[in-house]
Each structure stands twice: as structure tokens, then as C-alpha cells.
Amino acid sequence: MIDPAIPRLYAYHRALREAQAAGKSTITSDGLAALLGDAIAPSQIRKDLSALGPLGRRGRGYAINPLVEQLAWVLGLEHDWRIAIVGFGYLGHAFATFITAREARFRIAAIFDRSPSVIGQHWEGVPVRDVAEIDTVVRELGCNIGVIAVPAAAAQSSAQRLAGAGVRAILNFAPTSLRLREPVIVRNIDLAGEMSILTSWLTSSETPREARA
Amino acid sequence: MIDPAIPRLYAYHRALREAQAAGKSTITSDGLAALLGDAIAPSQIRKDLSALGPLGRRGRGYAINPLVEQLAWVLGLEHDWRIAIVGFGYLGHAFATFITAREARFRIAAIFDRSPSVIGQHWEGVPVRDVAEIDTVVRELGCNIGVIAVPAAAAQSSAQRLAGAGVRAILNFAPTSLRLREPVIVRNIDLAGEMSILTSWLTSSETPREARA
DNA sequence: AAATGTGAAGAGGTTCACAGCG
DNA sequence: CGCTGTGAACCTCTTCACATTT
Numbered sequence: 001m002i003d004p005a006i007p008r009l010y011a012y013h014r015a016l017r018e019a020q021a022a023g024k025s026t027i028t029s030d031g032l033a034a035l036l037g038d039a040i041a042p043s044q045i046r047k048d049l050s051a052l053g054p055l056g057r058r059g060r061g062y063a064i065n066p067l068v069e070q071l072a073w074v075l076g077l078e079h080d081w082r083i084a085i086v087g088f089g090y091l092g093h094a095f096a097t098f099i100t101a102r103e104a105r106f107r108i109a110a111i112f113d114r115s116p117s118v119i120g121q122h123w124e125g126v127p128v129r130d131v132a133e134i135d136t137v138v139r140e141l142g143c144n145i146g147v148i149a150v151p152a153a154a155a156q157s158s159a160q161r162l163a164g165a166g167v168r169a170i171l172n173f174a175p176t177s178l179r180l181r182e183p184v185i186v187r188n189i190d191l192a193g194e195m196s197i198l199t200s201w202l203t204s205s206e207t208p209r210e211a212r213a
Numbered sequence: 214m215i216d217p218a219i220p221r222l223y224a225y226h227r228a229l230r231e232a233q234a235a236g237k238s239t240i241t242s243d244g245l246a247a248l249l250g251d252a253i254a255p256s257q258i259r260k261d262l263s264a265l266g267p268l269g270r271r272g273r274g275y276a277i278n279p280l281v282e283q284l285a286w287v288l289g290l291e292h293d294w295r296i297a298i299v300g301f302g303y304l305g306h307a308f309a310t311f312i313t314a315r316e317a318r319f320r321i322a323a324i325f326d327r328s329p330s331v332i333g334q335h336w337e338g339v340p341v342r343d344v345a346e347i348d349t350v351v352r353e354l355g356c357n358i359g360v361i362a363v364p365a366a367a368a369q370s371s372a373q374r375l376a377g378a379g380v381r382a383i384l385n386f387a388p389t390s391l392r393l394r395e396p397v398i399v400r401n402i403d404l405a406g407e408m409s410i411l412t413s414w415l416t417s418s419e420t421p422r423e424a425r426a
Numbered sequence: 427a428a429a430t431g432t433g434a435a436g437a438g439g440t441t442c443a444c445a446g447c448g
Numbered sequence: 449c450g451c452t453g454t455g456a457a458c459c460t461c462t463t464c465a466c467a468t469t470t
Contacts, residue, residue, distance in 0.1 A: 003410075004439070010409045014388065028451065039390035042451095043441060050453050058447045058452045076412030094307030095404070102405050105412075145411055168418070169411035175227065177252035185414040187407045191308070192315050194400045196223045197216075198358055198382035199289030199318075201398040205381070217461065241429060255429095256463060263431050271430040271469040 005048050006075070011036060012045065013071040020064050028061035082109035084143040084167065086158045087150035088118055088128050091173055095147060096123060109141045114154065131158065138165035146170045148178075159186075218261050219288070224249060225258065226284040233277050241274035295322035297356040297380065299371045300363035301331055301341050304386055308360060309336060322354045327367065344371065351378035359383045361391075372399075 015035040019027055027035075029042040029049075049055055049062065052070055056062045072078055083099070085092045088111050099106045112131045113119055121128045129137060138146075138161075146162035148155050148170060155174035162170060163182040172178060175190045228248040232240055240248075242255040242262075262268050262275065265283055269275045285291055296312070298305045301324050309321045325344045326332055334341045342350060351359075351374075359375035361368050361383060368387035375383060376395040385391060388403045 006410045006413050007403070007406050009413075010406050011388070030451085037390045037392050041441065043443095043454095044439095046452060047440085047454080054453090056452050059450045060448070061451065074413060074416070075409050076416035077409070079412065079416065081412055081415075090307045090310040094303045097303040098404060099408065103408070106408065144415060145408070169415050171407060171411065175224075177250045179250055183418075185411060187410055189402060189404075189407060190220070191311060191402075193220050193223050194384060194402060195312065195316070195319065195358070196288050196290070197219045197400055198384065198398060199292065199294055200219050200222075200287060201289075202294075202357060202382050203287070203289035203292065205396075243429085254463065256465095257461095259430060260432080260462085267431085269430050272428045273470070274429065 005051070008040060008044070008048055009071055010075055011040070012048070013068060013075060013077070016064055016068050016071070020068060024064060026061050026063055029056075031061070077105065080105050080107060081145055082107055082141060082143045083145045083147060084110040084112070084134070084138050084141075084162065085147045085149060086112045086131060086134065086162065087148065087154075087173075088113045088121075088123070089149065092147065092149035093123070095149060095173075100124075106145075109143050110137050112137075114150070131161070134158075134161040135165045138162060138167060143167055144169065148172045148174055150174060152176045159184075218264070221253060221257070221261055222284055223288055224253070225261070226281060226288060226290070229277055229281050229284070233281060237277060239274050239276055242269075244274070290318065293318050293320060294358050295320055295354060295356045296358045296360060297323040297325070297347070297351050297354075297375065298360045298362060299325045299344060299347065299375065300361065300367075300386075301326045301334075301336070302362065305360065305362035306336070308362060308386075313337075319358075322356050323350050325350075327363070344374070347371075347374040348378045351375065351380060356380055357382065361385045361387055363387060365389045372397075 012032065015032060019035060029045045032045055033040055033042045052074060055067055055070060083106055085096055085108060096108045100108060108126055111123060111126050111128045112134055113128050114131050118128050119130050146167040148158050150158055152174045155172060155176045156178060159170060159178040159180060163180045163184050168184050170184055170186045172186055172188045175193060178186050225245065228245060232248060242258045245258055246253055246255045265287060268280055268283060296319055298309055298321060312319045313321060321339055324336060324339050324341045325347055326341050327344050331341050332343050359380040361371050363371055365387045368385060368389045369391060372383060372391040372393060376393045376397050381397050383397055383399045385399055385401045388406060391399050
């Protein structure tokens with residue numbers, strides 16, 4: 001399955017779970033698009049779903065139950081995952097709380113930080129360890145996913161340690177593009193960058209037609 | 214300037230500030246690409262920068278100082294911005310701390326929540342108010358940017374209140390596509406969705422060639 | 427000689443339109 | 449007749465290649 005479709009599949013899954021809860025058992029691509037606030041075209045939905053197999057019935061629509069199951073499988077929603085967080089400042093802490101509260105399939109298995117004042121503390125029973133222990137602990141606990149919530153300067157070395165310890169998926173909050181030899185999927189979330197997109201838009205729309213300052 | 218270039222411009226700005234701090238006064242598109250870890254092609258950099266005006270000199274490269282100034286202007290880095298946060302759970306709290314610590318140009322001007330146990334608390338001197346007050350308070354304080362950190366079900370109404378109060382840029386952490394009549398730029402950050410991209414990739418790469426379950 | 431600026435080619439993903447099936 | 453499944457057109461952004469300028 002192609003990359004850019006995955007976020008959409010996740011959205012489909014969420015919407016279909018709601019339809020399921022509302023007692024519906026079947027849905028059309030038009031109906032699903034409406035459920036998603038018309039943010040996605042029905043033809044896009046059909047193309048995405050057809051790539052998963054012959055899930056629809058022409059003239060009828062899609063049966064919701066098998067669709068939800070198939071999506072859950074493709075998205076890896078059925079497995080449990082062990083997460084290693086590197087950097088336990090506000091961001092790392094908030095992420096841990098948020099993701100465990102939101103989805104039971106995620107478990108914070110290990111937490112690392114560089115600061116001696118944070119090392120030794122506990123969060124939900126998980127000790128904060130020194131980043132030097134990443135290699136042994138991550139490997140020992142079999143963490144699948146790494147979360148990088150350290151300053152930009154420390155991100156690359158954190159990523160290398162995680163990848164070296166066997167982690168194959170990384171969520172990176174640092175504003176740096178990580179270079180890794182291993183086959184690792186990296187998703188970047190740059191909060192300050194997102195804010196800049198907003199301020200850029202506000203600036204250019206506030207000064208409608210006036211060449212630069 | 215076109216949308217997808219903005220995050221790159223922001224990355225250029227950051228890299229150029231570092232080059233500036235390192236005492237360099239000029240740089241080529243190849244040099245800047247190297248600074249960015251070769252994540253962006255030199256030709257892409259030239260195309261992006263040429264859209265801002267005649268900033269380079271053929272045979273020489275770019276003078277860093279005017280480049281940084283021009284980028285700062287385009288990105289709206291020179292203004293100060295007043296942020297209204299709706300939803301002050303872990304995510305809203307972490308965002309407030311993170312963004313104010315990271316960039317001085319952002320100020321948390323107002324905080325709203327629905328829960329009576331949170332309303333009335335203070336964060337850095339800013340009171341947490343009832344979401345019903347969004348319209349009057351946001352307008353009165355002249356907030357430019359809204360941040361939505363509430364559950365999906367409450368996101369749409371929060372967005373409408375913010376937009377109605379004059380906010381023209383929203384950072385949305387809820388997994389919903391917001392529908393607004395007003396001309397508002399919305400950036401979505403879906404943490405659970407990003408995690409699903411990772412787990413989807415892990416699942417499909419763990420089971421190399423085996424058709425669905 | 428060196429590196430920018432840019433038209434043209436290319437790649438990737440989305441939308442269209444309709445054939446095909448129930 | 450209704451709705452899926454899909455090849456083709458379309459669109460947008462990226463990469464290439466080279467003419468241009470200092």
C-alpha cells in the first residue's frame with residue numbers, strides 16, 4: 001500500500017467505527033465521504049479501498065464489519081507496540097500521557113533522558129534512564145517504536161542509538177532530518193515549523209498587494 | 214508563495230542562522246543543501262529562493278544576511294503573535310510550555326477549557342476560562358492564532374468559535390477535518406494518526422510476502 | 427569558471443468518466 | 449438502476465539540464 005493513503009485509511013477506520021457504533025452495517029463511498037466532512041472525494045475512497053481487495057459490492061456499497069477488520073489489519077491496529085521515548089521534557093511527557101490514554105495498543109516501555117535531574121524519576125512505574133543505556137535496554141525490552149523529543153542537536157545521535165538497538169520506526173519531534181543507514185521509517189512533527197506556516201500565511205494575507213518590506 | 218515551499222523556507226532560515234552564527238557570510242545552493250543533510254536538492258533550493266526575488270549572484274552564491282532577512286519577513290518571524298489555546302489537558306499544556314520556551318515571538322494570550330476543575334487555574338499568569346467566553350475574550354485580546362487541543366467531538370465547535378472571534382489561523386490537534394466558512398488556514402497534527410503510519414509500515418514490513426490475514 | 431535562474435521533462439497522486447457487475 | 453472498480457486525463461510539485469550572468 002502506498003504511503004500517502006495510510007492517513008486516509010486511518011480516517012476511514014475511525015469514521016467507520018462511528019458508523020458501526022451508530023448501528024449501520026453498510027455504507028457507500030459517497031456516504032463515507034459525507035461522514036468525513038467531504039474532505040476526501042468518493043473516487044479517492046474507492047481507489048484506496050479497492051487496493052485492499054474486493055471489499056465492496058457494486059450497486060450496494062461496502063459491508064462495514066469486514067472493512068473495519070481489513071483496515072485494522074493493514075494499519076497494524078491489532079498488535080501491541082512497545083515505545084521508547086528519548087527526551088522526557090514537556091513534550092515527551094505529554095506524548096506519553098496522551099498516547100497511552102488514547103490508544104491501549106501503545107505501551108511506554110522505556111524512557112530516556114540526558115539530564116541527571118530527570119534520570120531516576122518514574123512515570124507510571126517506568127524509570128527514566130540515562131541515554132547511554134538506550135542500546136542495551138531498548139534491545140532487551142524489544143521496543144518497536146522510538147519517539148525523539150530532544151533538542152535538534154541531540155536528535156541525530158538519539159536516532160542512531162535507537163536504530164542501532166533495533167528500532168525500525170521513529171516519531172521525531174526535533175526539527176532535523178535524520179540520516180540513518182538502517183531501514184527505518186521516520187515521521188517528523190515540527191511544531192515550530194507548523195506555527196511558521198500559520199504566521200507566514202497570516203503575514204502574506206494581511207498585506208494583500210504590497211511587495212516586500 | 215506556494216504552500217509546500219513554506220516548511221522548506223523555514224528550514225533554510227534555521228540552517229542559515231546557524232551558518233551566520235558560525236561566521237559565514239555567503240553560501241551556495243549546494244552548500245545549503247549539505248547543511249540540511251542533503252534532504253533537499255540544490256535545484257529545489259534555487260527555485261524556492263528565486264521566487265522571493267533576485268537574491269543570489271551568479272558565480273558567487275547567496276549573501277546570507279539579506280537572505281535571512283527576506284526569509285524572516287516571508288515567514289512572519291518579525292511579528293509577535295497572540296495565541297488562544299482551547300483545551301488545556303496534557304497536550305495544550307505541553308504546547309504552551311514548548312512554544313513559549315522555543316520562540317519568544319509567541320505569547321499565550323488566552324486559555325480555555327470546558328472542565329470546571331480546570332477553569333480558574335492559572336498558567337504563567339494566564340487564567341483558564343470557560344470555552345463559552347471564547348468569543349468575547351479572543352476578540353478583546355486580539356488573538357491571531359488558535360490552538361485546538363480538545364477531543365475530536367468538540368473540535369468543530371471550538372474552531373467555529375475561534376473563527377467567529379476573528380482568528381484566521383488554527384493549529385488543530387484533534388483528528389477531525391474542520392469546516393469553516395471564514396478564510397482560515399488550518400494545520401492538522403494528528404499524533405495517533407502518525408503513530409498508525411508507523412505501525413502500518415512495521416506490520417507490512419514484518420510480514421514480507423503474505424497476502425492479508 | 428562557477429553558480430544562479432528557469433523552461434522543459436518527469437514523477438506522484440488525485441480526479442474524472444465510464445465500463446462492469448450485482 | 450446503483451454503486452463499485454479502474455484506466456486515462458489532469459494537476460501539482462520536483463528534478464533535470466543548460467543558458468545566463470558575474
